[in-house]
Amino acid sequence: MALVLNEEQKMLKESAQGFLSEHAPVAELRAQRDAGSAAGYSSTLWGQMVNMGWAAILVPEEYGGLAFGHVGMAQIVEQAGRTLTASPLLSTAILGVTAINLAGSEDQKTELLGAIAGGELTIALAVDEKTHHDPMQTAMRAEAKGDGYVLNGEKRFVVDGSTADKLIVATRTAASPGDMKGISLFLVDRTAPGVSVQRTEMLDGRNAAIITFTDVEVTADALLGEHNRGFRALSATLDAGNAHLAAELLGITQESFDRTLQYMKERKQFGALIGSFQALQHRTAHWWSEIEMCKSVVLKVLQSLDEGDVKAPALVSIAKAKLCEVAELSTNEAIQLHGGIGMTDEYEIGFFIKRARPAQMLFGDYNYHANRFALISGY
Amino acid sequence: MSDLEVFRQETREWLEENCPQSMRSPVIAGEGACWGGRNWVFESEDQQLWLERMSSKGWTAPDWPADYGGGGLIKAEHKVLKQEMGRIRARSPLDSFGIWMIGPALLKFGSEELKQQHLPAIIRGEIRWCQGYSEPNAGSDLAGLQSKAVDMGDHFIANGQKVWTSYGDKADWMFCLLRTDPDAKKQMGISLVLFDMETPGVTPKPIKLISGSSPFCETFLDDVRVEKDQVVGEVNQGWTIAKYLLTHEREMIGGMGLTGAGSKTLGAIAAQTIGTTNGRLNDLFMRTDVAKWEIDAAAFAFTAERVTDEAKAGQGIGATSAMLKYYGTELNKRRFETLLKIGGSDDLIWEGDISNNGWTARTLLRTKGNSIEGGTSEVQLNIIAKNILGLG
Numbered sequence: 001m002a003l004v005l006n007e008e009q010k011m012l013k014e015s016a017q018g019f020l021s022e023h024a025p026v027a028e029l030r031a032q033r034d035a036g037s038a039a040g041y042s043s044t045l046w047g048q049m050v051n052m053g054w055a056a057i058l059v060p061e062e063y064g065g066l067a068f069g070h071v072g073m074a075q076i077v078e079q080a081g082r083t084l085t086a087s088p089l090l091s092t093a094i095l096g097v098t099a100i101n102l103a104g105s106e107d108q109k110t111e112l113l114g115a116i117a118g119g120e121l122t123i124a125l126a127v128d129e130k131t132h133h134d135p136m137q138t139a140m141r142a143e144a145k146g147d148g149y150v151l152n153g154e155k156r157f158v159v160d161g162s163t164a165d166k167l168i169v170a171t172r173t174a175a176s177p178g179d180m181k182g183i184s185l186f187l188v189d190r191t192a193p194g195v196s197v198q199r200t201e202m203l204d205g206r207n208a209a210i211i212t213f214t215d216v217e218v219t220a221d222a223l224l225g226e227h228n229r230g231f232r233a234l235s236a237t238l239d240a241g242n243a244h245l246a247a248e249l250l251g252i253t254q255e256s257f258d259r260t261l262q263y264m265k266e267r268k269q270f271g272a273l274i275g276s277f278q279a280l281q282h283r284t285a286h287w288w289s290e291i292e293m294c295k296s297v298v299l300k301v302l303q304s305l306d307e308g309d310v311k312a313p314a315l316v317s318i319a320k321a322k323l324c325e326v327a328e329l330s331t332n333e334a335i336q337l338h339g340g341i342g343m344t345d346e347y348e349i350g351f352f353i354k355r356a357r358p359a360q361m362l363f364g365d366y367n368y369h370a371n372r373f374a375l376i377s378g379y
Numbered sequence: 380m381s382d383l384e385v386f387r388q389e390t391r392e393w394l395e396e397n398c399p400q401s402m403r404s405p406v407i408a409g410e411g412a413c414w415g416g417r418n419w420v421f422e423s424e425d426q427q428l429w430l431e432r433m434s435s436k437g438w439t440a441p442d443w444p445a446d447y448g449g450g451g452l453i454k455a456e457h458k459v460l461k462q463e464m465g466r467i468r469a470r471s472p473l474d475s476f477g478i479w480m481i482g483p484a485l486l487k488f489g490s491e492e493l494k495q496q497h498l499p500a501i502i503r504g505e506i507r508w509c510q511g512y513s514e515p516n517a518g519s520d521l522a523g524l525q526s527k528a529v530d531m532g533d534h535f536i537a538n539g540q541k542v543w544t545s546y547g548d549k550a551d552w553m554f555c556l557l558r559t560d561p562d563a564k565k566q567m568g569i570s571l572v573l574f575d576m577e578t579p580g581v582t583p584k585p586i587k588l589i590s591g592s593s594p595f596c597e598t599f600l601d602d603v604r605v606e607k608d609q610v611v612g613e614v615n616q617g618w619t620i621a622k623y624l625l626t627h628e629r630e631m632i633g634g635m636g637l638t639g640a641g642s643k644t645l646g647a648i649a650a651q652t653i654g655t656t657n658g659r660l661n662d663l664f665m666r667t668d669v670a671k672w673e674i675d676a677a678a679f680a681f682t683a684e685r686v687t688d689e690a691k692a693g694q695g696i697g698a699t700s701a702m703l704k705y706y707g708t709e710l711n712k713r714r715f716e717t718l719l720k721i722g723g724s725d726d727l728i729w730e731g732d733i734s735n736n737g738w739t740a741r742t743l744l745r746t747k748g749n750s751i752e753g754g755t756s757e758v759q760l761n762i763i764a765k766n767i768l769g770l771g
Contacts, residue, residue: 379647
């Protein structure tokens with residue numbers, strides 16, 4: 001497949017660009033933060049996104065979706081990276097839809113996917129238990145009891161965990177932490193008895209949560225996918241999540257760059273535009289070259305997901321690692337080249353580093369994915 | 380069956396019949412490459428046969444017009460030919476600065492007479508070309524070149540010194556930038572001229588490099604007669620053609636960051652040399668280096684792919700050759716630094732079988748020139764900053 005966007009994908013990109021820059025610019029994120037928004041996002045905005053069909057993009061047509069694919073969805077996500085738009089798009093419309101579509105029973109898909117597409121249901125994925133992402137280390141227990149299960153344990157860095165209607169929880173039903181066998185996924189209501197949610201506002205002003213499960217009883221139909229064989233679906237869901245995080249980081253990276261380049265053409269020191277200094281030109285040209293690499297890996301991995309390519313997991317780790325590296329470069333250079341004004345809260349450039357770091361760390365940072373890529377490659 | 384499918388079928392059959400078995404393995408590190416020219420000694424009958432058969436169809440220059448002996452293939456057919464050659468791992472029948480550089484420039488800027496005179500001999504591999512661009516005092520500042528050609532009425536007389544002439548001692552003809560108007564602004568008084576290396580007064584002298592080999596020469600020009608009909612394009616308008624050729628050269632050198640299909644990955648080489656435990660390389664710091672390099676190399680390969688696809692789709696910003704040249708050459712340098720670390724002390728041995736005559740060390744040294752030749756990395760960054768980013 002040619003490594004370019006088709007006409008429909010380009011149109012979606014343009015419409016996302018238009019909508020988000022008008023309705024959800026960086027100023028909107030600041031407003032949410034300053035108002036101390038409990039959700040970390042605007043439900044009015046999410047309603048508008050649902051009306052435009054964005055929650056239905058990854059949902060198959062037979063469940064009321066648009067089946068427009070990952071390349072299409074990522075055009076929105078990339079623009080949302082440029083505008084730093086907070087919404088349940090990742091948690092619900094990407095992670096929730098992917099997990100349910102891959103692992104869910106016919107009944108679960110019919111009930112849940114349609115509800116997501118219609119904006120009636122939000123989801124949060126609860127995977128991490130320690131400070132570093134490592135899904136195979138899942139230790140939280142789910143014990144069989146009667147016709148159902150009892151869940152005990154703690155999850156952290158659960159994005160949208162304090163607002164979502166339902167949680168998808170990775171638990172261990174057999175074997176030991178470190179083993180990919182013996183992991184099972186459950187759908188749990190956030191408000192179920194025994195679920196205790198501690199909202200943790202992150203440096204990007206958005207939500208995550210530490211969630212404690214104490215003797216939480218669920219029925220057998222809460223199991224999402226096969227007993228003990230949840231890792232496959234979990235891993236594929238995380239792959240989709242990481243590909244879209246890479247797309248969001250690409251948006252962040254490009255916007256930090258564009259704003260800085262503009263600033264270099266306005267800011268004067270020593271009686272000259274700072275963009276005329278060769279020391280800064282070379283840094284900027286190198287930075288731009290790295291962004292060109294990022295555009296390619298992101299499009300490549302999204303296409304591989306849509307095609308069901310067996311190389312997708314390796315490509316996911318290549319893309320997420322590369323975007324972590326360059327997003328770090330990009331947000332750091334943006335502040336350095338802006339100088340003192342880049343350190344102020346009043347100026348928007350500082351918001352990009354604050355969103356980039358959580359997006360980098362979520363579901364594995366550079367080190368995690370470089371390690372995973374090496375293991376997949378046989379070293 | 381579509382025309383293209385018919386072409387594929389015929390091409391496949393023709394290659395099957397005409398490509399000698401010994402020509403069906405990749406050229407590795409230049410071993411087995413065919414450069415042609417008056418003094419070329421074929422290393423095997425097969426090599427000669429393969430060149431003759433391919434050039435008789437014009438497939439040494441598949442997309443050049445058939446009028447000059449080229450293949451006359453449209454883009455889609457050219458792609459099919461490449462795919463079919465790749466399928467049987469057929470090696471290129473001819474490596475040639477004539478095909479890569481001066482040929483395209485002649486097709487774009489040359490007179491009909493020049494095309495008739497030079498293109499067929501390039502396609503048949505009969506004449507080997509070299510490039511006379513850089514001078515001792517004109518490297519990155521190429522337009523500052525001082526070698527000159529003085530108008531003598533019916534011909535020019537050239538004097539000066541060129542340097543970094545690739546294979547100047549083995550080439551038959553040179554395409555050369557000379558100053559034809561000493562009073563004009565520096566880019567304005569330059570012409571691109573062609574002359575035979577056997578012309579009296581032309582003296583190429585090999586330069587020994589840190590790698591121990593001598594692929595480059597300095598070339599002295601002492602009262603060299605250059606015919607007036609051997610000026611490409613207009614007199615004093617050579618800089619435009621030179622820039623066009625430099626872009627071509629950048630694209631060629633930038634491709635070096637791409638490791639060819641079929642060659643072993645750095646990870647596989649490291650795993651084999653250093654060993655693994657539980658699927659992890661035994662040297663964990665080296666493992667990080669290797670993974671970082673492979674991630675960047677994959678990103679670069681996809682970028683080369685994307686830029687090509689965007690150009691085909693009429694998208695993209697163009698002028699990306701500077702970025703590819705910059706990134707690809709820096710990547711290639713890192714590749715060999717990592718390879719040397721993987722090889723360890725055995726790879727430091729300069730000669731003999733243990734190190735395959737110091738192949739890794741010598742190639743590492745040679746790669747240091749990748750980010751200098753064809754415009755340094757710093758020149759590429761200048762081009763990006765100025766032409767793409769609009770930084771003045």
